[in-house]
Amino acid sequence: MSSDDSTKPKDFIRAIVAEDVAKKKNGGQVATRFPTEPNGCLHIGHAKSIVLNFGIAKENEGGICNLRFDDTNPTTEETQHVESIVEDVRWLGYDWGDRIHFTSDYFDQLFEFAVRLIEKGKAFVDDQSAEEIRANNGSLTQPGRNSPSRDRSVEENLDLFARMKAGEFDAGRKTLRAKIDMSSSVLTLRDPIMYRIQKSHHHRTGEDWSIYPMYDFAHGQSDAIEGITHSICTLEFQDHRPLYDWYIQELGLEPAPRQIEFARLNLTYTVMSKRMLRRLVDEGHVDGWDDPRLPTLRGLRRRGYTPDSIRSFCEGIGVAKRDNMIELARLEHSIRHDLNLRAKRVMGVLRPLKLVIENMPEGEVDELDAINNPEDDSAGTRKVPFSRELYIERDDFMEDPPKKFFRLAPGREVRLRYAYFVTCTEVVKDVDGEVVELRCTYDPATRGGDAPDGRKVKGTLHWVSVHHAIDAEVRLYDTLFSVEDPTRTLPGQDFTDNLNPSSLEVLRKVKVEPSMAGAVPGSVCQFERQGYFCVDPDSDEHRLVFNRTVTLRDTWAKVAKKEKR
RNA sequence: UGGGGCGUCGCCAAAUGGUAAGGCAGCGGCCUUUGGAGCCGCCAUUUGUAGGUUCGAGUCCUACCGCCCCAGCCA
DSSP, X not given: OOOGGGGSOSSHHHHHHHHHHXXXXXXXXXXXXXXXXXXXXXXXXXXXXXXXXXXXXXXXXTOEEEEEEOOOOTTTOOHHHHHHHHXXXXXXXXXXXXXXXXXXXXXXXXXXXXXXXXXXXXXEEEOOXXXXXXXXXXXXXXXXXXXXXXXXOHHHHHHHHHHHHTTOSOTTSOEEEEOSOTTOSSGGGSSOEEEEEOOSOBTTTBTSOSEEEOHHHHHHHHHHHHTXXXXXEEGGGGGGHHHHHHHHHHTTOSSOOEEEEEOOOOBTTSOOOHHXXXXXXXXXXXSSTTOTTSOBHHHHHHHTOOXXXXXXXXXXXXXXXXXXXXXXXXXXXXXXXXXXXXXEEXXXXXXXXXXEETTSOTTOOEEEEEESOTTOGGGOEEEXXXXXXXXXXXXXXXXXXXXXXXXXXXXXXXXXXXXXXXXXXXXXXXXXXXXXXXXXXXXXXXXXXXXXXXXXXXXXXXXXXXXXXXXXXXXXXXXXXXXXXXXXXXXXXXXXXXXXXXXXXXXXXXXXXXGGTTOOTTOEEEEXXXXXXXXXXXXXXXXXXXXXXXXXXXXXXXXXXXHHO
């Protein structure tokens, strides 16, 4: 039964960690962190990183994972984002104990680190303007030029840096730069800026500082301060690793944390950059950060995705260094798999078509037993009222059906789920020829759905009793974009040109079975034969609103599509 | 173009010189009171290309091709 599979690292990062632990590096300890800038909303790409970092900590004895906010740029960061991020990571199912940290907690120490580098002659205050710095930075193929300020004395640098801190200079007038190599082919090493002057309000330190460290100068040192052993980030930071290591080494920080990079998540039919997500929200293409069409954690939650499904998705896609684009189908698979096991089955008719059973007396109500979840006996059964007038799905009737259509048609007999066999005897149309009602007869001997004479029926339909049904609104979602990679655009266009104009369809005349009365926001169910749905927070005691999380797999749709061709 | 990375099935992804896992998707079939779920089977003679080393190469060497990232006082 047991095997060694569980001890086998699943990806290259876990392999590195396992190797370090085996070598007793860092005393065999493992400490990771999930870092983020509090300037936006978490999305499923962040979830990949969260699951990775917290997962590695959990898998190693005594391992820890800190939550860290990289709040080094006061102009873009806000407390409200901190709160929303904390909530999202918790919702995903992770706990960091009391280890919630802010880079701003380390501002004093970082300042001291900077002074130390100045004293070593490894940093200098630069008088150049942003334009001059850019102009002297060279290009991909051309080396840069040394700043005229580069050879200032240690004393002068110390004095200037102290005055920068004291707020004596206006924003942009001076920077503190590391003295490395302006001709390096690694652009990050061309005397990188360590501190810039910025006189804006910081969400935690207020007006205490007029200088703020750059990410590169802050991140590795923060890792070292927290005792992080493995600092996992995305591929675009690969070029920063030499600088990360340079600061740690020049400052003699031990044990040295190790930066490891992996490929970020890309998902088809959506975008994952903060910038683009923000535009979608700001320009009103979606209805807020929690719009169910967004790949944000809040959007996915409102859509009905469970933390379990997101975690198993992230664990399933793997971690590697090659660029990837995961098919949406894979995410959908993980939520279907999860909800199949836990969602209560219920009948709801999205586009109602009236069906009258002529041989059933008016006013008679038959209470039938229905199974709540065939995957889970403990979910039990419920009663569903059946009567002379019912609604069935419009799509479940065709006047002139193709060969493989198993549902209702004139003269044809089908089963109404958990109820009776019915046969269509007459089709009622309005003046435009639109089918408005079906007349049927039922076979009382088939109560529950089986014929005592053993006769079989091809199709089983969901239904709802006209006089017992509850009204509901249903929001059907399609992909937000109509192409797999919305960032790939034609000349002169941008990603919003790839938006799917029909990503949202609202159905306002939905009829659901009475057992749904009082359903609470956030609760999930399966409308049989249609998909998984969850109750939207827009619901109240007078209004029931459902979001379709995902459809059921639909082989009929495939057959129908094939026949059309 | 200088530098840093990456190329294994439609999409992910294992394989650490010993004869190409697995998942998703797809395709058949079984079963079915959800055209759901479940079950069974099929799905890379070949790892970007071309050479080379070796008894043996996805793994090592050479050359080429392709894709991604870097020229913020963003992270």
